[in-house]
Ligand SMILES: Nc1ncnc2c1ncn2[C@@H]1O[C@H](COP(=O)(O)OP(=O)(O)O)[C@@H](O)[C@H]1O
């Protein structure tokens with residue numbers, strides 16, 4: 001029988017170079033496979049395409065001649081499963097000049113590591129920026145992102161971003177967003193807002209069930225032997241999640257193809273829940289197989305004490321993604 005890995009078998013030391021391309025789940029995504037199921041999706045599809053074809057706004061020849069302001073950013077806002085990331089990856093796919101694709105949290109982390117000047121030098125030379133899951137969750141991020149985008153917009157580059165939160169509502173409930181209203185508005189004014197509505201494309205009406213013990217053991221045996229499989233308990237998983245920076249979750253996820261978690265239980269604290277949400281986002285993007293077993297229902301994963309607070313959308317998105325993964 002092939003070896004089943006545990007977390008201690010993984011290499012945590014290697015330095016991963018960011019790839020700046022859409023993750024495997026969206027690796028072959030294009031406009032041609034986007035099928036609008038709501039008028040706002042039809043509009044979004046047309047607008048993203050025309051935005052890419054659009055000439056960069058010309059600098060006025062004479063300083064006293066005011067050219068009408070046109071935002072060089074497009075902000076796709078909507079609930080989960082309406083195809084925002086699909087459109088983002090399709091935009092990346094169709095754009096022929098220098099382009100970069102990354103998540104908002106990766107961008108913030110990179111700017112933190114490189115500093116404003118370093119980020120401008122290393123990340124400032126693209127003509128299209130595709131940024132998934134724009135989310136201001138603390139004042140520090142707000143300021144770094146504001147400066148970085150200001151540097152990008154003066155070069156006339158285009159920026160497309162996706163989010164679950166309208167630009168002006170960024171930060172609400174997460175930090176004292178009122179105090180940063182000016183900064184948030186100065187970011188928002190560069191973006192044209194496209195609100196995308198419609199049902200979750202995956203049409204999920206109920207959550208999948210977690211596996212019973214025997215289904216779980218059968219899955220481990222029946223999935224292809226060529227897969228790199230990792231099995232761990234719920235508490236082992238949380239040791240890893242707590243002891244590594246979320247930006248590094250990608251590092252060890254890239255070393256496996258299938259993850260089996262047993263003794264799954266309700267996550268008591270919001271901070272752990274956010275780590276777990278981020279972990280599932282990465283695992284989902286990488287198309288890693290996931291099986292989980294427990295005595296609880298999937299709907300009981302997040303505790304009532306925090307599930308419906310400022311991060312509610314993240315929690316529900318996570319449950320929807322786990323459902324999809326469990327059924328894959
Ligand atoms: N209108 C659509 N046509 C084709 N596929 C879609 C459409 N909307 C969503 N999808 C697919 O459904 C899944 C979820 O969409 P995604 O873009 O991740 O949604 P969001 O980013 O809005 O949460 C993806 O696999 C995506 O390719």
Ligand SMILES: [Mg+2]
Pocket residue numbers: 084085086132162
């Ligand atoms: Mg998305």
